[in-house]
Amino acid sequence: MQNKPTTRRQFIADALKLAGATAITGMLPESIARAQAIPAATVTGTIQDVKHVVILMQENRSFDHYLGMLGGARGFGDPRPAVISSGYPVWRQPWMLSYVFPFNPSPPSGTANGDTYYGDLPHDWGTTHSAWNNGRYDNWTAAKTSGTMYYFTQNDIPFYYALASAFTVCDAYHCSMLGPTDPNRLYLWTGCCGNVTGYSPYTNNTMTGTGWTTMPERLNTAGVTWKFYQDKGNGLDAGHGYGEYNGSKSDLWWNGNYGDNVILNFRQYQNLGASDPLAPALNGTQIDPSGGGKEYDTNLFSQLRADVANGTLPQVSWIAAPYAYCEHPSWAASGGEWYVSNVLNALTSNPAVWASTVLLVMYDENDGLFDHVPPAVPASSAAGTGQSTVSTAAEFVSGNGAASDGSASGDVPIGLGPRVPMFVISPWSKGGKVNSQVFDHTSVIRFLEARFGLQETNITPWRRTVCGDLTSAFDFSNADQAVPAIQPPASNMNPNGPAVLIPYPTTTAVPAQAAGRSTACRLPYEFFVQGKVNRAGRALALTMTNTGTAGVHLQAWVDGTSTIPRHYTIAAGSGPCANLSDSLALNSGGGYDYSVYGPNGFLQTFRGSIGSSGNTGSTAEISLCYDVANGNVQITLDNSAGSSATTFQLTDNAYGMNTRQSFTVAAGATQAVTWYGDGGWYDASIRDANDPNFLRRVAGCVQTQSGTLLTDSAIGNTSKKFVASLASQGSTFGTLRFDYVAPPWSHSPKNWVGIFAHGAQPTKGSYKSWAYLPKSTGSLLFSSTANSTLASGQYDAWYLFDDGYTPLAGPVTITI
Structure with a gap:
């Protein structure tokens, strides 16, 4: 029986109810609750108990954009962010002659952010490397526009916050490349972007002549069953764009696969017969061969539901969503929530199957959306760039486009790229946990290696060293058995919503991340x-x-x-x-x-x-x-x-x-x-x-x-323990010293200590002397930079914010 999509108004109401219910009562959407309630099929208490791995890669969202406000995760409340060239924490990005902080946009009247069709931003190789700025991480708005800094909250994407509260979210999962969709997807399916012998790295979405070995071929060699779940649109051959839409509303918005099954571009996947070992790459529904399709058609999941019901789900499955549900801006986030919820519904419809299944949901790249954690990249061989105890071969792109090791001038690192969301959903990863090991898309392949005993030789030594294999996200020996209350799931976005420009940012402070530890x-x-x-x-x-x-x-x-x-x-x-x-x-x-x-x-x-x-x-x-x-x-x-x-x-x-x-x-x-x-x-x-x-x-x-x-x-x-503090020592002007600490949300290179008359409040122009305290943590011999000396007497010292008179700490009484 199909669920009837709700109206847009009803979806907004349900989303807001869901956000509140999840936070206050622990109630979860039905698909999440059912997945949580089914216990693991524990036989060995090891990774060998995993019988099915299902991989769903969505499109173009950064971690901070989606989950920067998630309690317990390393988001906008990070107590130790990088400090960029301006002297401010990384989330205060320079913008023309001013700056911009992360901001939560106000949607058009009568809508919700999760439903809104905000436009996409530049997300190519050039602009992403420009935002990265050789690791300085201070050029986001110049490269991506001020819209790079907008983010969502639990009210905007309640299903995903509920998913994080029920299972495990990875807050150090990065896309593989400082670049666009297709090369990042190549890392998921092949462990590389073409930076292997006989090929050159792909740094854009144009792929021709590709033919290196892919993960499905490795699985075939190892005797591991696999399949794609997608919609064929009006065809999965080159003439029909491999399932990708062609730009008109009637053509492959609500069906097809948005071209996200990138291995169909490889020559070994061309002209496959039904009995070919690689034919499962062409599996899929075809809900409308003409390419039209209808909104929110749950027949998209019919093959997945049938395989789960019949116990024929393969050992490894990949899922590619249609354009409308893949979350690529300008499509709305709530369309992805609807799609992921239906995938989870299908997988949990047979408890015996779900009891031995892992669902991994991640995003291919960050679009042009800001994330505050500078990614790991290899050091080049140039002096002063760092070092590596492992080979950095094939982790750079040379001036002529070839893979290199960073030994030549002009070599540019491939990645890692910015953080993207990753949900680890399984009977062994329940409990609202946070995993902070560094991962990227090759970590998914590494997990398959760990489970099925195979080897992907396309992954470089450097990437194997830096990125883990996801196993730390699971507790195979102690699966959680919690059974939560059930809340009806959020439904869907408005099929007829207009495209919306990202609003002009007005926020003047770092967002206050949700309280709570996980x-x-x-x-x-x-x-x-x-x-x-x-x-x-x-x-x-x-x-x-x-x-x-x-x-x-x-x-x-x-x-x-x-x-x-x-x-x-x-x-x-x-x-x-x-x-x-x-x-x-x-x-x-x-x-x-x-x-x-x-x-x-x-x-x-x-x-x-x-x-x-x-x-x-x-x-x-x-x-x-x-x-x-x-x-x-x-x-x-x-x-x-x-x-x-x-x-x-x-x-x-x-x-x-x-x-x-x-x-x-x-x-x-x-x-x-x-x-x-x-x-x-x-x-x-x-x-x-x-x-x-x-x-x-x-x-x-x-x-x-x-x-x-x-x-x-x-x-x-x-x-509430990490607060600004100020202490003094010394009893003469020449020995007076201040020791200070400011948490990053209170840090400014223009924080200062002002000396005022004892008992006086810090008001403009009333200081007796002052000096900057430019670091987040440090000490200052006051006489070294003070604007004037102090006569003998008693004073009050105040620690003040950003060239203003807002107290951070004090008063500290001093006697000269």
Whole structure:
């Protein structure tokens, strides 16, 4: 029996009811609830219990655009975002002579954002690399227009938020290329974009002469059954565009496959007979051979429903949606929700089948839509770009369009691209979890490798090192058995809705991400970054060690500058490939300020100065050790190079698990300190009481060996512990020093400390003296930059926001 589509007005009402019901009562759409309620068919308690993998790749949405407001995920409330060349966090993007923040648009009257046909944005190889800007990540609006910054909320896409609350969402899943649809889809089906022997990388949507080995051929060799589920439109041959629409409303909007089955372009898939081993690529419904089709025809799912009912679902299935439901702007998001809901309905219609099935729903690329997490890319061989302990062969495109290893000038990295949503839906991934391991489209192939014992040789060594195989998103030994309440599903978008221009942005602050922590998947990461100043060589020596079971990619930024970040790839293991070192130059004055970013919220900052002579500044260093039993870290305070005692000052930036502490360490000595984590999460600043230039910041998550892990409580400041703070020391104008912290949603390079009369409020022009506090975390010797001196007396110091008079912290009473 077919469900009758609701009216647009009714859909909006249902969507809003669904959003509220899911948040307040835990009620879920029927398709999600049924999928959650069916227990896993556990036989071995391993990946071998998976009998069916179903893969649905949708179109053109970024992670932040869809899920940046999802509680627990690393979205707009990220406590440790990159700081771009302007000195502001990455989500405050430059725009002409101003800036733009992410914004939630106001839809036309009487409509909802999820129903609205917002137009698409530039999403080609050139503009996406331009937005990336050699890793600086500060050119989004120039490359993509200000519309790049719009996003949706739970009210806009309630079905997807309900899906995330019921199963597992991956918040570090990236598209494979800084480029458009078809090359990214090639990674899903072949592990590459043509960057293999005998071919050249495809960087646009024009494919001719393709013929390298594809995943279906690997499955045939391994004896694994597979099939495509799609609609044939008016034909799946070249003459009919392989199922793609041709531009008129009556031609393949509501049927066909939008040309998203890209392997049909390969020569080995041409002129297939019914008994050919590759013929399952041509499987599909044909609800209207003339190409017309009708809106919301559930016959699109008839073959899938029949195979599920008959127990003939193959071991691997790929699904390609018609244009209207693939979510490519300007089609509405709610059309995709309708389509995914129907796929889930079909798969769960036979509980015995669903009990051993995995459904993976991801997006091929980000359109032109902003995401705030700079992706991993390989380092080229040029000096100052970073290093890799594994080969970067075939991960670049040369000036003549060939695959290269980054050794020649002008070589451009292929990817990774920006983050896109990924939902892992199965009996082994229930519970509203968040997985933060780095993945891309080749991770789907890696999951098939892990399950079926095959090998895709098209995937490069670098990509295998950086991107995981999705297995960390599952708990095969402990499937959740929860049975939620049932709420009727959202229905569909309005078939007759007009195209709408993305509104002009008006938001002047970063969005406030939803509160709440989620269960976090246990990750295979364990790595260390050690810094030590080489005074003779006038450099910061970095040593990176990977003791985990997965490779890791790190980025070294000079925050707030236009310096191109360095990229480091370190393989897992115990050999030389698990260790890497680099030398980062100090500036002409002997100063340095490097931040190393890594997966799952990892950050280490190294800041200080040895002066132009090289003989001043702190000689202190620190190192970390993880307490994996208790989720704490051991910080070793190292004064082994010092000629006198050093007082280390430690502050808890974000989690409130530790009081401000001071430790005086004798010359030539070290001292180990236990720093308590919040379920493994930590963020500490270590200062030298005698050197305001010195800072070491350490932040991340200890992967404990047992127990339940939770997502970062500092995301969205859900604990209200990550707040701006200001402390002072010194009793003369020459010794007065301020130590400060600002969370990223309060950070500006124009934050400042103002000195006012004791008891006075900070009002315009009433300060006695002032100085900028330009970093998110740091210290300042006030006399070094203050605009005027202070006479003896008592004052109040206020920490103030962005050249204005809005207090971030204070007052701190000081006596000179």
